[in-house]
Structures are given as C-alpha cells and as structure tokens.
Amino acid sequence: MNSYPTGRAPHDYGVSSLSPPASTSSSKADSAAMNGYSQDAPSLDQTLGPTSTPRSARVELKDPIQIHLLTETALSDSRGYEILSQEEVDELKKQEALLSQRVESTRSNLAIQSKYRDASASMARLGQGAADHERIKEAERERLACGKRCDELAQELLSLEKRLLVPRRKILEHTAAILQLTHKASRRKAPPQNGQLINGVPGSPESLYTYSHGRNSLEQVGDDNYYFGDPSVYQLDGLERSRKNAIEIPLKSPIREQNQLRVELDRLREENSHLRSQTDGLLGKLQGLNMSLRDTIVRFNPEVNRGYDEPPRVTLTPDATVANLLESQVEYLESGLVAVQAEQDSYAGGSGGGGGGGDGGSQLGERIEAINLQLRDLLMSSNPHYTPTMLPSDSDVDGQMTYLEDSIRSIDSQLARIGSSSATDETGPVLSGLWDSMRRGFAEAKQRKDDRRRARLEKGLPEDDEDMSDSEGFDATEPYSLESFANKVRWMQSQAITLRDQKYVLKRQIKQQRELNNKSDAEKDEELAHKQEELEQHRQLLSRADKDAAEARKMLSETMADLEEARKARGGGPPGAAQAAVEQRNVRIAELEGRLEAAQDSLAGAESRSQSAERRLADVGAQVESLAQEKQTAVEAARGLQKQLAGAETRSKEAESTLAKVHAQMDSLTQDRRAAVEAAQELKKQLAAAESRSKETESQLAKVNAQIDSLRQDRRAASEAAEDSKRELAAQTKQFKVKEDEVEQLNMTIAELKTEVTIARAELDGAYGSRAERAAEVAAIKQSAEVLKLQNQVDRLKKELGATVEELEGVTKETIGSEKEKADIEARLDEALTAKARLDAELRRARDETAKLQEELDGERLRVPGEACRPGAGASVLSERFRATMRAERKKFQEDLREERLRCRRVEEELARLKRGQGGSRGMLSPR
Secondary structure (H helix, E strand, O other): OOOOOOOOOOOOOOOOOOOOOOHHHHHHHHHHHHHOOOOOHHHHHHHOOOOOOOHHHOOOOOOHHHHHHHHHHHHHHHHHOOOOOHHHHHHHHHHHHHHHHHHHHHHHHHHHHHHHHHHHHHHHHHHHHOOOHHHHHHHHHHHHHHHHHHHHHHHHHHHHHHHHHHHHHHHHHHHHHHHHHHOOOOOOOOOOOOOOOHHHOOOOHHHHOOOOOOOOOOOOOOOOOHHHHOOOOOOOOOOOOOOOOOOOOOOOOHHHHHHHHHHHHHHHHHHHHHHHHHHHHHHHHHHHHHHHHHHHHHHHOOOOHHHOOOOOOOOOOOOOOHHHHHHHHHHHHHHHHHHHHHHHHHHHHHHHOOOHHHHHHHHHHHHHHHHHHHHHHHHHHHOOOOOOOOOOOOOOHHHHHHHHHHHHHHHHHHHHHHHHHHHHHHHHHHHHHHHHHHHHHHHHHHHHHHHHHHHHHHHOOOOOHHHHOOOOOOOOOOOOOHHHHHHHHHHHHHHHHHHHHHHHHHHHHHHHHHHHHHHHHHHHHHHHHHHHHHHHHHHHHHHHHHHHHHHHHHHHHHHHHHHHHHHHHHOOOOHHHHHHHHHHHHHHHHHHHHHHHHHHHHHHHHHHHHHHHHHHHHHHHHHHHHHHHHHHHHHHHHHHHHHHHHHHHHHHHHHHHHHHHHHHHHHHHHHHHHHHHHHHHHHHHHHHHHHOOOOOHHHHHHHHHHHHHHHHHHHHHHHHHHHHHHHHHHHHHHHHHHHHHHHHHHHHHHHHHHHHHHHHHHHHHHHHOOHHHHHHHHHHOOOHHHHHHHHHHHHHHHHHHHHHHHHHHHHHHHHHHHHHHHHHHHHHHHHHHHHHHHHHHHHHHHHHHHHHHHHHHHHHHHOOOHHHHOOOOOHHHHHHHHHHHHHHHHHHHHHHHHHHHHHHHHHHHHHHHHHHHHHHHHHHHOOO
C-alpha cells in the first residue's frame, strides 16, 4: 500500500550490523587467562554472528598445519599490543557496559520513532485528496519532524557504536597480549620420540621437533603441567567430547545460552571447589605448623610457657570467613616467631652471663633509632619547613619511644592539614570562577529580556508575560560562598525540573486544543449542511405555494370574466337560462373561493415556516460566527501556549546547559579531589609502613575493624532503604494497574454508547426512510389533503427527532463526562509515573550509596596489616586473597549489570504497553 518493497522500508533504521557486545567474551578471556585454558579450541567459534558463515566453511580445524600457521600469525600480530592493569580493564568494561546500554536504548527509541514516521507518512498520503489544506500541511510538518528525529537518532546511534568499538578493541588487544605473553609453544622443543616417525611421515612442520602418538600436533610431549597444568589447550578431536552438530544452533537460541550458562556454572563450581580444597589444605598446614611452633616454645621453658595459648581452631562458622581464619593463623604464626626469637635471645643472654640484658636493650634501642631515622627522613622530604630535633642515644629506650610518638603525631597533623587545605585550595578558585560565569550568564539573560521589553513598548505592544518573569532567584550582587553556590545549583535543578513539567503540560494542552478544534469544525460543518437542507426544503414548499396561489388567482380572474360575460348576455337571453348560468357560476365561484382560501392558508403556513426557517438559519449563522470567534480565540490561545512552550524550552535548555557545565566542573573537581586523596592515601601507606615496626599495630587494627563494622551497618541501612523503595514502587505499580483497568472499562462503555447511537440512527432510517426518499415523496405529493397529511407526519417526525436529539445530547454529556474522567485518570497516571520516576531516582541513589559503601568496605578488606608487608610473611595468602576478591568483584559486577539490563527492559516494555493503551483509547474516542 505504501509503494515500498516488502523487504525493507527506504528509511528503515533497523538493527545495526555491529557485532554483539563483547563483554561476555572478554570476561571469559580474562577468566581463561587467570585460571588456565580450560576450554577447547572449537568453543572460540561461538563468537560468530548470526549472519556470518560457519567457521568450518573457512577454516579446517582438524588441519594441524593450518592451526599452527594461524597460531604463529596471531602471536606475531599481537606482539606489539599493550598490556593494561586490572583497574584499567575494569574501567574499560564499565565504559563498554554503559555504552552498550545507551546503544540499546537509542536503538529501541529509533525503532519507535521510525514507526511514528511511517504512521505520519501514511496519514499524509491518506489526506492528499481531502479539502482541508491546514490538516494536510500539519500532517506534512509532523512527517518531516518525525523524519528529522529519526535522522538525529540514527546519527547518535552511529556515534555511540563508534565509541563502543574503542573499549572493545582495547580489551581485545589486552587479551591478545596476555595470551601472547603466556604462550610458550614456540620457545620449547621436545626430543623426538625414540627417533621414530608416525607411519613414516611427520604430522606437521613442527613435527620435525616434536612427535607424539596423539592426533593433536600442537601437544607437547613429556610436560604434563604445561600451559598452566592443562594438557588439552588445543585439543581438537577429543574422544570424551561429543561431535559437533552439522547444523549450528543459532546464536540467539535459548538452548545455546542455557548450555553456555550451564558450562560456565560448572566451571565456576569446579574452580570454587578446587580453591576451597586448596584453602582447607593451607589452613590445615598452618594449624599444624602453629602446633609444632607452640610445642617448640613450650620446650624452651616448660615452667613459664606451659600456659601459652593454643593456635585458633579451623572451624567455618557463618560469622567467620576463610580470610579471617587465614589471618588469625598467620598472626599466631608471627607472634609465635616473635616469642621464639625472644626465647632465643633470653637463652643466649643466660648462657653469656650478665651482659645479655645490656645486649637486648641495645638491640631494641638500635631498632627504634632506625625507625626514628626513617620517620625523620620522611618528615623532612614531605615538609621542607620541618626542623628535626636531636635523637636520643641508643640506650635511652624511653626517649626513643617518646621521639617516635612525637613523630607520629606530627605526621597525623600534617596529613589532616593536607587533606583539609588541598580540597579548599583546589576547589575554591574553580567554584568562584564558575560562580562569576553563572552571574554573567544571568545578567546577559536579564539584559536581553529588558531589550525585548523596551522594543515592545516602543512598538506600542503590551508587555509579554514571559518577559515579566525575570530571574529573581539570582542576585547578581551576592558574593561568592560555598553555601550560596550549593543553593544556586539546587535552585537551577528545581527550575529545570519545573520547566520540564511545564513543557509537558503545555504540549498536552496544545494537543487537547487541536483535538477540540478539529472536533468542533466537523460538528459545525455537519450542522450547517443540515440547516441548509432544511432551508432548501422550505424554499421549495414556498415556491409551490406561490404557484398554487397564482393558479387560483388566474382561475378567479377567468371566473370573473365569465361572470361579466354572463351578465352581459343576460339582457338578451331567456331569464331561466340566465338564472341557471348565474347559479352555476356562483357555485363555481364558491368552489374557487374555497380553494383560494385553502391556498392562502397554505401560503401563510409556508411563509410562517419560511420565516421560522430564516430565523433558525440566522441563529445558526450567529452560532457559526460565535464558534468561529471561539475557534479564533482558541487558535490565539494555542499560539500563546506555543510561545510559552518555546520560551519554556529555551529556558529549560539554558538551565540544562548550565547544569551540565556545573556537573562537568564538579566532576573535574571530584577527580582532582580523588587525586589529592590518593596522594594522601599514599602518604598514609608510608606512615602505616613506618608504624608497622612499632607496637601500635593492634590499636590501628581495632580502629579498622570498628570502621568496617560501621560500614557494614551503613550498608545494611542502605539495603533496608532500597527494600523500602522497592515496596513503595510495587504499591505504586499496583495502583497504576487499577487505574489502567478503570480507563479500559470507561473506553468499553463509550464504545457501547456509540454503537447504540449508530443502531438508533439505522433503525430511524429503516423505519422512516432516508432523507432523499422523504424529499422525493414530498415532491410527488400535489394535492392539498396529502400536503396536510404530510405536514402532520413531518410534525410527528420532528417530535421524534427532538426526542432523539435529546437522547443524543444526553449521550454526548455522558461522553464528555467520560472524557473528563479520562483526563483526570491521565493526570493521576502522570502523577503515578512521576512518583515512579522519583522512586527510581531514589532507588538509583540508594544503589549508588550501597556501591560506594561496598567499594569502601572492599578497600578496607584489601588493606593489608603492616606486619604482613615484610618479606616472607604470607605473600601466597595475600595473592590468593586478592584473586578471590577480584573474582568476587567481577562476578558481582556481572550480576549488577544483568539486573540493570533486566530492569531497563522491564521499564521499556511497560512504557510501550502504556503507549499502546493510550493510542487505543484515543482511537476509540476520536470523532467519526
């Protein structure tokens, strides 16, 4: 019907040909790089798109020569790629996830706008033959606007897809570089297997150096722990693996996704069980080592050390984690080693005589002096104005400890001063500059409004309400302060929200006014046509009555002429014949007079009806003029609303641009503050390293534990707030569904009423005939008796028509009431949607706070105590803890991303359903 090919519309903005998001593949590649090559080579073929050809059609995976050449080519190509840190990889993945979400939302919006554009094009084509040129122009403008929106969305989608390619390329290059770094196939050469060839022919070019009985030519012989302990890195034709189907399962098939999820879940379970077994073994070994260490300490001095504490038991309780158990075991081991060293020193002092106590005190003094020297160097390098004091001697242990405490207090005060001054020194000039730019912008806007007002006054035009509403919320003479700046930012945000709401209300009012204008124009045209038909009928009746009166006058004149002739002839004829002729003429005269009176009566009735019709026509004309004036007033009001809408949009755009600038400045300030905080944290780490050699580690650890407990409480409170928000959102959704059901019921009632009106019209036409049939019957009647009968029938029909009109007025009133109820329901629906958006914003804010608290908690968890920083103090434990933490963080990030996508998809489906419901109700209530 649209003269478009069935394959695709000429301006179809369909699904982009961009490859699917590579977050899943990149995460799999990262997990493979950490845990070893645990998947077969054919599983790499699952990243193909649905439109690409199968890999077996291009690459023969069972050909070892081709696989070897491809491997060598890939290794040489990925040699120059950059290896990123884990933080950079996580940042790229977050950026890719955000861009993918924006691409999906833009793509769905583009699909909706393309449907709107096609609908507007169809309406424009349907209205080409109509006589309403204004409606045709409006449809054409709407079609052009929809096309422009589609083009803008297409450009935005293209730019987003181009931006999405950058993090994907970096992640893939990082993955390739990691794989190229860990691949060692080209560096090893195994001796030939007894100098024998397989069937007398080597399997592949690399078989000149490596031979095996397996079918995999890339397999290395005699190295079971090669490639991270996995002997089947490139296993291409394993017997335990099922054969690949000849027909590939589509990539979008739920079976493939379920299989992939099941394989990934099994692999994670195996890794978890393997790590758990390794952790349990490590805990058992540590506990045995601690038991043997305790026995050694007791054997040094059984009488004194008989009550030495036993090592903590390895029992997994709900409150205790593996990390806590490992930490307790390591702490016990360190304390035991310190006790053993002390026992050895005391034993050496006892065996050496009375000089042992002096040697121990001198060693302690030397250690404290070394710590004090390091602290003094640190203070002198960080603060050039620092004046060091004289260090006590080695034998003065109390003086050394006092000097150490003073140095730690000075470092704390310097850190606090740096943390407080850096924020104010860096953010103060930037915020003041931003305040000056805002003040200049508001002053320029006020100057433009004053110029427009002055120009209107010079032209003699009244003042505009838009120009009267100046920006009273900003005082140009107010000095800068942080509190006033925050208040101004909040005021601008509230103004932007208010302008957005006003824009929405004005758009809805303009739309309602257009619908009312279209409806009133159609009703006025129909009523005017009906009145013109009635006037034409009355004119026909009046002309017929005039003809009858003219005929009666003609017959009367003829009769009078005959009477005169009879009078003239009476003098010469017989008296009896003359008398008979006179009587005959009198009878005829009486008959003609009766007919003349009847014609005069009918003429008088026709004239009265004509006068009443003319009066009704004049009333209709007055109504038409009043309706035209009302239409002109409505058009002017619509224009005024459009002007207000344009002004509101302009103010909203200005406020949004200013707010965007403020947000950008705040982001830059936040980054600067983060850099300062990182520098302060680096200094704190150095301080913690210096303090780790002292005896105050236990108090700092207690403080950290208290902070962790407070963060946990804050996280629990944030979780409870999020649950409350979810419950409120569910209640709002339930109320919204109830209102939607009420709207559907009202729409069904209106449809039933319209159906009844149509049936009544059809019954009326079937009982009394159509208007054309009644006009033909009236034209066929020529005698006066039939005219009177028809007049009675017309009166009766008028009464019935009046009753029908009253019924229709009642139905119209009910319809108007239903329309008002529908408008009220739509207003309540808008309020519910606004409340829902507010709840969504609160939920997102709660989630952000929860994520921030989680990040702080993870940072506190990853903060290693000072004594563990020494060489050989549990590096493997820290490595395992870091890997487990990063794996948990990656899993949590993927789960959060999946939940966010599901929630966005749910909201988009609900929005589409609401739009379909509103479109259906508007179609049912439109005038026919």
